[in-house]
Amino acid sequence: MEKFVCYCFEYTAADIEKDVLENRGRSTIIERIMAETKAGNCQCQIKNPKGS
Numbered sequence: 001m002e003k004f005v006c007y008c009f010e011y012t013a014a015d016i017e018k019d020v021l022e023n024r025g026r027s028t029i030i031e032r033i034m035a036e037t038k039a040g041n042c043q044c045q046i047k048n049p050k051g052s
Contacts, residue, residue, distance in 0.1 A: 006033055007047040 002012040011029050019029045036042065 007049075008041070008043045009033055009036065 002014060005011055005013050005016060006029075009032070011033070016027055016029050020027045
């Protein structure tokens, strides 16, 4: 099982690599994570085993 890069939204490194390839060098996943975090939807302290 691949480890999550983002526990809050359950993205793996492979997800991000695929996204970059599909979007010509730009990651829409990173943009989504940043937008969700800014909106207060980050739950790192709960979901990430190491905390925020």
